Each structure stands twice: as C-alpha cells, then as structure tokens.
Amino acid sequence: MSLITAVDVLDVRFPTSLELDGSDAMNPDPDYSAAYVVLRTEDGAVGQGFAFTIGRGNDVQAAAIQALSPHLVGSPAPTTAAELGALSRRLIGDSQLRWLGPEKGVVHMAVGAVVNAAWDLAARAAGLPLWRFLAELTPEEIVSLVDFRYLTDVLTPDQALEILRAGQAGKAERIEKLLAEGYPAYTTSPGWLGYSDEKLTRLTREAVQDGFGMIKLKVGGNLDDDVRRMKLAREVVGPDYPIAVDANQRWDVADAVAWMQALAPYRPYWIEEPTSPDDVLGHRAIAEAIRPIKVATGEHVHNRVMFKQLLSAGAIDVLQLDAARVGGVNENLAILLLAAKFGVPVCPHAGGVGLCELVQHLAMFDYVAVSGSLDGRVIEWVDHLHEHFTDPAIVRDGRYRTPTTPGFSAEMKPATLHGFRYPDGPEWTELSR
Template sequence: MSQTVTDLEVHDIRFPTSEQLDGSDAMNPDPDYSAAYVVLRTGHAGSGAEGHGFCFTIGRGNEVMAAAIEALRPYVVGRPAPRTAADLGELYRELTHDSQLRWLGPEKGVMHMAVGAVVNAAWDLAAAGAGKPVWQFLAGMTPEELVSLVDFRYLSDALTPEDALAILRAAEPGRAERTELLLAQGYPAYTTSPGWLGYEDDKLVRLSKEAVADGFGQIKLKVGADLGDDVRRMSLAREAVGPDIRIAVDANQRWDVADAVEWMNALAPFDPHWIEEPTSPDDVLGHAAVRAGQPVKVATGEHVANRVVFKQLLQAGAVDFVQIDAARVAGVNENLAILLLAAKYGVPVCPHAGGVGLCELVQHLSMFDYVAVSGTWEDRVIEYVDHLHEHFATPTVIENGRYMAPLAPGFSARMLPESMAEHRYPEGPVWQARRTTEENAR
C-alpha cells in the first residue's frame, strides 16, 4: 500500500564552531557549521516513516536556506512517498523544473541547494523503506533505472543517455565482487583536520603526524592567505609526514589566475598532490589556465553550482580531480549525472566533505560510484574531517584511513534529536548561553 508524504519539517540548526577556528581557511575565517535541515514524514510523527536531508551552510543565511526549503512544501506534501527510481526521478525533475522557482537560479545557489536537501531526504526515505543504505539501494538499480534518474538537459554535447547506459553496463558484471571488497576493506579517505589556516605551526605538525599514524595516506593544508606562511607550513608538513604521504593544498577560491600560478610554482618543490579551488568555482577557463600554468594537479567542485559547470570543467580539461559535494547540487540525482560525466572523461572523483554531516552523506556516493559506475577506487579518496560526527545517529566509521561502508538503512545523516534541540537557532540552549556570555562580556 502506497504511503503519502504528510509533512515537511524545516529546522535551523547551527553549531558555534567559529569559537575554535576549526574549519578556518583563506576565505572563511570564522564558520559556524550549520544545517538547514528537513524531515519528510509519512503518517504521524512517531508512527510513520521519515526521510532526513539538509543544506550545509556556515552560519548566517541558514534561515534563508530554511525559507527556500519551506517554499518546496507544496511539491512534496501530499504526494505518494517516493520508493522507486521512477518516483525519485520524477520528484527531482518536478522540483528543478518548476518554472517560477527556476527563475531564482536557474539551478544554482540557495534554491538549488534547497532542492538538493529535499531530494536527499527523499532518498533517505526511499532507501530506509527498502531496508538498504543509499549506496546499496543505488547499486541495486539496473543501468536503465539509473539513467532514468538523470536530467540530461544541457549535457548531451558531452554525455548522452546512451553513453551513460554504456558506462553503467560495463560496470555491471563486477558489482558483486566490488561490493564484497568494499564491505571488507572500506573506501580510501584523506584528512583535512591537520591543516586549518587558524592552527599554530606546532598543532599542524602534531596533527599531521597523528594523521599518518592513524593510517591516512593523504592530508590537506589550507593555503592562500600569505605565501611566506604557506611555504613554511608546507615545508613543516612535508618534513612531518615524509615523502610518501600525499599533501593536497586548498586555496578556497582565494586567487586570481596569475596569483594561483605564482603561488603553486612556489609550493611545487614540496610536491603538493593537488591544488584545490585555486580561483572562482564559476571560472572554467580560469581553472584551465591555472592547470596549464604550473605543475600541480587541479581539483575543484565543492562550490560548483551544477552539472553544467562540471560538464565544462571536463570539456575544457580544467581539472584533474572532480570534487562532488553531497549538498551543493540537487541531491543524489544530479550527483549521479556528475559521476557519469567524470567516468566518461576518465577523471577521478574525490568528494568534498567535512562541515556537518557531509562525510555521512557523500560516502554513499563514492561507494556507489566504485560498485556501479567507475568501478575503481584508484586515485580516489573521500575527504574526512573529524568534527561533529557525534551528533548523528549513524556516524561515519573510519578505520585505518578508510571509510567503512555504512550498513544502516538510509543516508546516514539523521541528526540526534537532542543535538537538534541543543543547537536550534536562535532559541536553542547553546545559542542562548552564547548570547548571555556575550552580554556579560560587554
């Protein structure tokens, strides 16, 4: 019997992470990691099924994201609860193609991220209903079902449905074997925890060594504020981890093209694995120029607005690594398009994660990619940041530098009710206490 979506709840949840300078980088000095959080319900609270999703923000403006999710209520409440690929494709297309809401993007920024939150909540609902984690729910679909999830509009000069079908069919025979390998070994991770820009040198060195001891083969440093500082920090990190550990660097969009070229030529002697977000995420041609102008590989994607920009990054040969984000584009469906584009162009996908809940979500997409799309984890790593996992019911499990495959049904990103209550903005006790402290300090 078909269930109906009876409610869409929106919650403004914020963590005061700026107090510790966790997450500080050249463009984001004081983020308060936040989630505009959505719960879809079937039946009454406590009795029916639930689907959870969210947009990730870094504080101010989280209420604007919440308003955007709220604007999607009429498209979701009252419809049959999505269960199949056909249902999930239809919901995604309806939300992205509403002509009036589309004007607010199109397919970018606040409104698009809100669609992503709702689409991901629908995937949580559907996968949980099927009793499977999202990666396995996806990997259990036929190539034809998977292709039906994708919106090929604006992609056909780079990827057709036939191309997608061929990629997915080629990966079909090895699905079972790779699923077993994944369950046994987990998926490779790297860690950004040592390298936040606000950390002192000795903390950077200590955390870099700890990361290697914990089994990570790759770490990442934030760069881009001051070249002298970056040369010193990169040199310290390289000394700390030795020549065999990969060190990626991340400029968080700080530079123009010429700055990026100059800076990376200066850092190149320390063998950086990639330079991430050297410039504007909208600048396809700029990324291509950065890639051509210096020897370090180029990565980007966490702020790339949609599949059309990813398509061009690949067409222009502008990136060596595609960094999908689970909550920036329109959810699982659009990320599937991006995984297929990357597979078509033979470019490895190394997801962005961190923030709050992004690791929990995006692991499913890389694992699905391994099992059913690219069929490989070579040159691929999922970012890992060790913040805020304790707020989730089924947090990521990292063992020896690898993400262990989640086994719980759904999308692994259901926040604990007590964490939500504590961090509700502006009325939750964490924020009330902070206001009291600030008032007393005046």
C-alpha cells in the first residue's frame, strides 16, 4: 500500500483560437485547455487526469483541484474497486466544498479530474488499459463503485447488477472483436463554423474516404448559411450517409424546432445541444416536434441526476457522455448504467484536448460489459492536439484503435506540460511578444 505524497496541478493552455479550430455558435474563440493533475505516490507511481476547459478560468479550475488535495496527500493510493469507490465518495461528499455545486460546475469537474487520475494510477498498477481494467471487475465490484444516491427511483443497485450480469455473456468475444476491429468513429473536423465552403466540402469528402461512418456540422449561427452548408455536405456524401448537426445550445425551443424543420429536407441524423443543457422539458418538446431527427446532448450535462431527468422524460435519443464534465469514471459508470436501463445509445462527446483519449475507454467498456452493443453507437473524433499525449488515441479507417497501454491515456508529454504552461510557458511568452 503506497501513500499519495503529492498532488501537482498545472494550468496548460493551447492557443487554438488563433486557427478557428473548434469555433461554433456559442464558443467562437476557444483556447483548448487542461487543468491537469498528477497524483504522485511514495513508490514513484503516478496517475494523470485533467479537467477540460476552453481558456479563461482554467486557473479557477486548477484552484478547485488544489482544494481537494487535503483529501489525497497522505492517503493510500487506491487500487481496488472498494478503494476507488471510497475515494469518489470522499471527494464528492466534502461537506463544505459541496455547497459550491452541489455536484456541478468547477468543483465537480475538479472531482472528475482527480478521480480519473486515481483510475489512471490504478489501471497502470494493474498493467491494463482502463477499459480492460474495468471490464475485468465483477458486476458486484462495478455496483460498489457507483453512487446510487438520487437514482434509486429509476435504477436500484439490484437492477444495475442485473444489467451487468447480462453483460457478462459474450464478453470475451467482444473483447476479441474490439482488439481486432476497433470502435466506430465519426468526425466533426469538416464542420466548424469558421471554415469556408471549400474547406467544408473538401474535408467532408476526405471524411467519407477515410472511412468515418458519420460527419457532424456546427449550426446555429445563420440559418441561410446552415442550409447552404448542409446542402453542400449532403451533395458530397449522397442520400444515405448520416450527417449530424450541433447547435451548441444556441436556441430557444421554438427556434430549435423551426431551424430543424428548415434543415429537415437534408435529413440531419441528430441535432446536438439544441438548447440549454438544463432544459430537460425543452429537449423533450423539441424531440417530439422534430421526429425522426434524433435529439442528442451530454457534454454540458453536469451529473447523473440530470441524465436521469433527460432519460426519464424521454427527452434524448442519444446520450453524449463526457469524460471530464462529471465526477469521473465512477459517475460515468452510473451514467452508462442509466443509459442501458433506458435503452438509449451512448455516443461520447470528444474533441477538445484529450477527450478522445479518455472517452474511448468508457465507450469500449460499455460495449464489452454493459450495453454489449455497437448499434447506433459511435465516438466523436476530432484530429487536434493528439500529438501532446504519450498514448494518443488513434483512428484508422474510421475506427478508434483499441488502446493497449496501461492506464487512462491521459498523460501529456513533458515538453507539452512545459511549453504550454500558462501564462509562463515558452509557447505563451513567445505569443505575447
């Protein structure tokens, strides 16, 4: 049993706003950033995690992670399911920090970063990539990791156990299939709002050629532009290829319905974040008005209780789990179980910095041991910033290759942590000259 001896917290930012990569109707100028945490132990082992932000406020996020360190330093590094469950409960249950959420916003994202770092450490200690470390836990161990508080009216521990026991059948075959074939991906790279029509059509064509099963376009800036862009993309891909669209919370309910009716002739597959992530009943109203177009959300859904609302209300057709928004792996296990209970496919949000690296493990675990299915399931892929990771996510022929390196793939390279440290890393001091 090794003790945690230090919690290093770093403010790492990338000047992505210079390129308009990542530009959408609500986020015109993101500087993709990570409030990055390293757990160090007395035997020299390390675990990495981070909260993803888009620039300003990354220092506030880092301060929130730092505020959790009294719960960590001097405690044993968790390695078992029981210990990882206890850590998550201890962090979420801090009786004073809880007031700043509860279970939402900066403080909850800080819990997520630390919990994910602890899972990275534990998976490395076990010598397994995270998805496989999870897949080798028993159904009882998985259930012990989940906080069922506020969930029991729709999902009890016994019901979760039943889902997980059913997920054991065929597990070995699914692991083999995953290792051989990877997991389907879609790409958002063609569709950023800041791109020209020429760049949109070129990247769309490339996406199809590269084997992606779906592309996604950002919408919500200007209706005429969106209709034109959607029409262009539809012409490139042909009548049957799925095109998702993403409004990044731009609309009120009536706007969403009207806008999607205007896009409907070009058959969008899903509309993502049509309105505020808090507007559960608004999502339901939109979903009812625009069928058969699906409604998707999740990257800003702040915890399992909100996902419970969206699922119970029948407000979403696709659940977009995010690895760095909620309270880490443990809460995402709860969310995967909720989705399985309601039969809603999970298609994780990725992109940003490091999100592809993290979510692939969760989606693969879902396939192997929870839903057991790839139907309607696809992981977002954005080809940005992977070069900063020691174990980057890899997509080939439109599929995520299954990670095999031990851990959660969260580790950034030392040169990155040095160069992009904000505001004093050389990449930033260079820019400000």
